[in-house]
Amino acid sequence: MIPVIGLLAGLGLGLWLQPTVPLWLQPYLPIAIVAALDAVVGALRALGEKRFNDRVFVISFISNVIIASAMVFVGDQLGVGSQLSTGVIVVLGIRIFANAAAIRRRIFHA
């Protein structure tokens, strides 16, 4: 309940305020969002399997965001920023798909 309210509140606030992303944050924000989405989908799967743990979710959320951003940062420093962010996106995308597939199997048994 609270997460849903939080999501709606965040979306509404962002659409209402329409903030401009600071320049230093611009390369990291999309990656951080995908990493956070991965954590959220993983949490949904854990909820479905009744092994959801608050601590695990919070830590995985934060660490996902930080690691993804750090990889982009390091990639930028090494001059392979675009390739590395593509790699991060691909890995996170695969994880999201895997988790979504697990949820789907659990709900539809298919």
Add this chain to the structure above:
Amino acid sequence: MPESYVSRFRRWSRPTGMHLLIGGLIAVLGFGMATQFVQDEATDYTSVRGVELVELLKSIDAANERLGTQIEDLTQTRDDLLSSSRRSEDAEEEARQRSEQLAILAGSVGATGPGVVVTIDDPDEAVSANQLLDAVQELRDAGAEAIAINGTARVVAQTYFLDDESSIVVGGREVKRPFVVEAIGDPATMSEAVKFRGGLIDRVSNAGGKATVEERDKVTITALADVKGPEYARPTS
């Protein structure tokens, strides 16, 4: 069974610190997503890398050059059009002036300006068409630019003078005595041309009439000549 649902719901909905933290994290995620959505509507080049930027720069340079050439072309065209329209304005102005001059010459418009009014009073009907024509010729010689007789007959190139019973026909219009000749031109010169010894005034008094000339700062001629296009004559060349 319902009891268990209620307790589960209560447990689920009871906010603990951890729940609030999770809600806050999800809110941050939503905020970031919304921000990114809004941001993506504007083109930004921060995610574009060096090589692509160089390509972009090259294509923009090419477009810039092309547009510059286009600007030059269009400026040239505009200047051409402006100068040609100015030329045609000049030509129009010239044509208008010429048409005004010709209209006064042809007697198709009224005219106003300084001039003289010559009144010829001859109770004995001694002044003939010839003498009236002489008077007109003398005024023309003195530089009259527009002449009308009795306010009805405009004297132009085609105007003829004919004796009729008790009146004179000027250019097809009958003018009755006394004759009033209005002429626009230099008043002093024209009055001299009428007054000199042996001139119009003398001749009229010899014939038993009386002629007077009056200089005016402003004479207005409203009589128009019957303008008709030439039936036989055609311009040469």
